[in-house]
Amino acid sequence: MKVEQIYTGCLAHAAYYIESKGEAAVFDPLREVQPYIDRAQIDNAEIKYVFETHFHADFVSGHLDLQKKTGAAIVFGPNAKPGYDATIAEDGQVFTVGDYKVKVIHTPGHTMESTTYLLIDENDKMHGIITGDTLFIGDVGRPDLAQHVVSELTEEKLASHLFDSLRNKIMPLPDHLIVYPNHGAGSACGKMMSKETTDTLGNQKKVNYALRADMTREEFIKELLTGLTAPPGYFPQNVLLNIQGYESLDEIMERGTxxxxxxxxxxxxxETGALVLDTRDASDFAKGFIPNSINIGLEGNFAQWVGEMIPDVKQPLLLVTYPEKEEEAVTRLSRVGYDNTLGFLTGGFETWAKSGKDYETAGRVEVGEVVKQFEKDALPLIIDVRKKSEYDSEHLIDAINVPLNEINQHLAQFPKEKPFLIHCAGGYRSMIASSILKQRGWDNFSDIIGGFDELKETSMPKSEYVCPSTLL
Structure with a gap:
């Protein structure tokens, strides 16, 4: 049986495509659906079904546009209540795609409608399971997202459901099955996903902490909930878009470009109060940008950081991009529900600068200069905007940690009366922070070019995290 994984690295997202005898099915598609249509056309196949494993939080699925463009039936598992026409399958129901079969296995826990799809080949042999956010490689789905939409679905209740789903529905399946999850490392839908994007179920039973056969329910719940960070603020809004429906991507692209x-x-x-979003690289942004614009580079984890830093998916946006990158920017924004792009600056920032309009610059400093200041005992305050886990692993002594996604809640830690330096790992996140600080009125600071990746290669003193259990 051939299962094609269509992986999108910037979202750590995997969609799946199967085809047999001129019939095809797509599982958990991204917002832009033309690639799936093109793939089916190569096989001279008709897309018969769009299977959704659950109402996604980290992206807006393309199931509605795919249905409109191909006539495919949308299929959800039990308990799903979408605001549009869809087939709500029963636990154990079987769908046919050519000579293949797709069996519904209801696996609540990540959400109550979460469903795993068992793939059965043309010889009636079980091939693999498309698990959505129920089971990842090395991890399982976090159970704390649904409560942001339905308050009575506490993380403890969902974790208990997930324990039962894994033990009673997934773990009894044969070891040879291939696990096809919805996400890989980098997704905020889990806490310790592997960089691998497929594995056998048998190996996951051996290495995945959540599938230990001797775990009690209480142990499972405790381990699952320990270490969970707050989910990005856009997650509940994406869930509602996936439940209620959304505007066609074609209309969004026409308006946004x-x-x-x-x-x-x-x-x-x-006139609109739109936020100016500059998607250029950090180095180019620092040399000149439109006042009050925010820099989130298109070449990084663009959509995820937009979701972290812009609270409302309905926020009107105006784009500054490199020439011919505006369509990519609008597409990637739409993947996470930011559909209200109003247009882009023709010719990019160069056009703005040549028009004679005001612009600003952002201060940057080389690592070598930072070392010189340290050696002269003239080093100002350093603020590290990496994640707490990165900071705990290793950081410059005396550096203060303010994670980028918490910057708006901790602006008081950035002094206005004296200079300071900021850095992240390589410069992407620190320039996002720089643009936010400039927008809020800070000027007396510089971003360290190259970030901690270069700082750690210098002689500057660093502090490494020591696990408390080793302090004997």
Whole structure:
């Protein structure tokens, strides 16, 4: 049986495509559906079904557009209550795709409608399981997301459901089955996913902490909930879009890719209250940017950081991109529900600068200069905007940790009366922080070029985390 994984690294997301005898099915598609349609056309196949493992939180699925464009039936598992036409399958129900079979296995826990799909080949042999966010490679889905939409679904209740789903529905299945999860390392839907994106179920039974056969329910719940960080703020909004429905991507693309002159761009920003989102690299942004714009580089984990740093998916946006990158930017924004892009600056920032309009710059400093300041005992305050886990692992002595996704809650830790330096691992996140600080009125600071990746290669003193259990 051939199962094609279509992986999108910036979201750590995996969709799946199967085809048999001119019939195809897509599982958990991304927002832009043309690639799936094109894939089916190569096989001269008709997309018969769009299977959804659950109502996703970290991205907006393309199931509705795929249904409209192909006539495919949308299938959810038990308990799903979408606001549009869809087939709500029963536990154990079997769907046919050519000579293949897809069996519904209801596995609540990540959410109450979460469903695993058992794939059965043309010889009636079980091949693999498409697990959604129920089972990852090395991890399982976090059970604390649904309560942000339905308050009575506490993380403890969902974790208990997940314990039963794994023990009673997944673990009894044959070891040879291939596990096809919805996400890999880098997704916020789990806490310790592997960089591998498939594995056998038998090996996962051996190495996945959540599948230990001797775990009690209480032990499972405690281990699962320990170490969970707050989910990104856009997650509940994406869940609602997936439940209630959304605007067609074609309309979003038409609106978002409207070219605007500097004058029209400025007028749109003033009239709509739109946020100016600059998607260029950190080095180019620092040399010149439109006042009050935010920098989130398109070449990084763009969609995830947009979701972290812009609280409302309905926020009107105006884009500054490199030429011919505006369509990619609008597409990637739509993947996480930011559908209200109003246009882009024609010709990019260069057009703005040549028009004579005001712009700002951001201070940056080389690592070598930081070392010189340290050697002269003239080093200012350093603020590290990496995640707490990165900071705990290793950091510069005396550096203060303010994770980027918490910056708006801790602005008081950034002094206005004296200079300071900021850094992340390599410069991507620290420039996001720089743009936010500039927008809020801070000027007396510099971003360290190269970040901690270069700082750790210097002689500057660093502190490494020591596990408390080793302090004997």
């Amino acid at each position: 409207q070219p605007l002159s500097p004058e029209a761009f400025e007028a749109a920003a003033n």
